[in-house]
Amino acid sequence: MSDIVRKATRDGYGAALVELGREHEDIVVLDADLAASTKTGMFKKAFPERHFDCGIAEANMVGVAAGMAAMGLVPFASSFAMFAVGRAYEQIRNSVGYPRLNVKIGASHGGISVGEDGASHQCCEDFALMRSIPGMVVLNPADEVEARKATKAAYAYKGPVYLRFGRLAVPVIHSEDYDFAIGRGEQLTEGSDVAIIATGLMVNEALMAEERLRAEGIHARVINICTIKPLDEEIVLRAARECGKIITCEEHSIVGGLGEAVCSLLAEKCPTPVKRIGVNDVFGYSGPAWDLLKAFGLSAEHIVEVAKSF
Numbered sequence: 001m002s003d004i005v006r007k008a009t010r011d012g013y014g015a016a017l018v019e020l021g022r023e024h025e026d027i028v029v030l031d032a033d034l035a036a037s038t039k040t041g042m043f044k045k046a047f048p049e050r051h052f053d054c055g056i057a058e059a060n061m062v063g064v065a066a067g068m069a070a071m072g073l074v075p076f077a078s079s080f081a082m083f084a085v086g087r088a089y090e091q092i093r094n095s096v097g098y099p100r101l102n103v104k105i106g107a108s109h110g111g112i113s114v115g116e117d118g119a120s121h122q123c124c125e126d127f128a129l130m131r132s133i134p135g136m137v138v139l140n141p142a143d144e145v146e147a148r149k150a151t152k153a154a155y156a157y158k159g160p161v162y163l164r165f166g167r168l169a170v171p172v173i174h175s176e177d178y179d180f181a182i183g184r185g186e187q188l189t190e191g192s193d194v195a196i197i198a199t200g201l202m203v204n205e206a207l208m209a210e211e212r213l214r215a216e217g218i219h220a221r222v223i224n225i226c227t228i229k230p231l232d233e234e235i236v237l238r239a240a241r242e243c244g245k246i247i248t249c250e251e252h253s254i255v256g257g258l259g260e261a262v263c264s265l266l267a268e269k270c271p272t273p274v275k276r277i278g279v280n281d282v283f284g285y286s287g288p289a290w291d292l293l294k295a296f297g298l299s300a301e302h303i304v305e306v307a308k309s310f
Contacts, residue, residue, distance in 0.1 A: 006169040009200075010108040012147025013165050014039025017076060019148075020155050021047045026072065027155065030065055032058045032079040038108045038165075040078045058083045062091035062103070069101040074155060080114075081107035081123035081164055089129055096160050097133040103161075104154045105130075110140075110164040111251035112279060112296055113201065115289035122284035128256025130162040131229045137161045137182060138228040140250075142203035143172045146226055149180035157182055166251075168289055170201045185232035187239075191221035194307050195239035198249035199225045199258050202277075202298060206249055209303035220307060231261050233269075240272040245310055247275045251298055254278040275306050 020027050021043055030052045035041035044051035054061035058079050065075035077084070084107040085092070096103045107126060114122045130138045137157060141147040147165060154161040173188075188203075189210050198206040203224045210220045221243055223235060240246055246266070248259035259276035266272045279296055293299055 005172045007144035007172055008166055008169045009141050009144055009147035010039045010165040010167065012141065012144035013106055013108070013151050013163065014042035016148040016151035017043040018046050020152060021050065024074070024155070027074045027076070028052065028068055030054055030061050030075055030077045032056055032061050032083060034079055037080070038078040038106065040106070058088040059091045062088045063095055065103045066095040066101050069103045074102055074104070076104045076106050078106040078108070080121060081110035081126045082121050085126040085129050086123060093133055097136055100135050100159055102158055105162045106151070106165065107163065108165040109167045111166065111200070112284045112292050112298065113166055113168045113251060113289040115167070115292060116286050118286035119283040124251070124253045124279045124284065125256070126162070126164060127228050127250070127252050127258065131256065131261065133160070135159060136229065139182070139226055140164045140200045140228055141226050142200060142224050143170060143174055145172055145174035145176065145178055146180060149178065150226060153180055153182050164200065166201055168201060171204050173204060173207065180226070183227050183230045183232060185227070185235035186224040187221065187235065188224055189220065189222040191219035192243050193219045194245045194247060194310060195221040195223060195243040196247045196249060196303060196307070197223045197225055197236065197239065197258070197262060199228060200251050202249040202251055205298065205300045206303060208300035209307065212300065212304050213307055216308070218307060225258060228258055228261060231265060233265055236262055236265055237270050240266055240270045245273050247277060247303065247306055247310065249277045249303060251293070252278055253281060255281055273310070275310055277303060277306060
């Protein structure tokens with residue numbers, strides 16, 4: 001286990017911005033006084049003339065980003081998920097989504113794993129809010145490699161993109177030759193007894209659960225979904241038909257997130273029993289991140305329990 005590399009997905013975001021900055025002069029980065037935490041400080045150090053600290057004024061930051069996009073630049077507007085989405089939703093909807101401007105929202109510190117910062121900072125509603133905006137792409141990478149590739153794919157995509165990154169260092173499960181594409185899911189293990197469809201840091205928990213289930217003779221198919229919207233319908237439907245049971249796993253409310261997206265698809269095209277693992281319509285609270293994840297059932301142990309009872 002000592003050779004496992006752990007990095008936060010927000011680190012991949014910062015590194016990708018620097019790489020993009022070297023290749024493209026039209027990229028600009030905005031932050032709301034959190035450059036050290038969102039890792040956009042890496043871009044600021046490399047390209048200070050293209051980094052703009054908008055202060056603790058997220059709604060204004062999104063408006064500035066919209067104006068820059070209208071001028072032909074490609075802005076990445078960054079803050080904590082709670083503030084980037086919660087505080088600036090109306091600006092994202094009306095100033096970015098409605099005119100379909102080429103703005104990227106880079107939101108770090110999503111989910112319960114913000115830890116000691118508590119409920120006021122633990123954004124578990126961002127997928128639901130961003131999925132509801134017409135034309136908005138929603139990405140939630142599983143590790144640092146996928147975070148870098150998703151950020152670069154967001155730059156190449158013409159239109160609004162929401163990217164969610166985490167605070168915690170999590171195992172890097174992808175190699176550098178991983179071929180990422182917006183809208184495409186990824187099957188990580190073989191199995192036909194149950195399919196575990198996971199996103200973000202829950203992908204690693206699903207992989208650990210799969211090992212334990214396999215040891216007990218239960219063969220689970222683990223699927224990584226980075227693109228919450230548009231959902232890879234083909235990989236979900238294939239899993240439903242070949243496995244017959246689906247478990248969804250997300251560090252987000254079960255209301256409006258990956259689980260609902262999967263259930264909506266299956267209800268219309270392939271009715272299948274589904275168990276949703278996520279935050280069960282409650283607020284979080286302060287505590288050590290990994291302890292909170294276990295307390296809210298966002299752990300490999302809980303996935304195993306659900307799979308076995310299923």
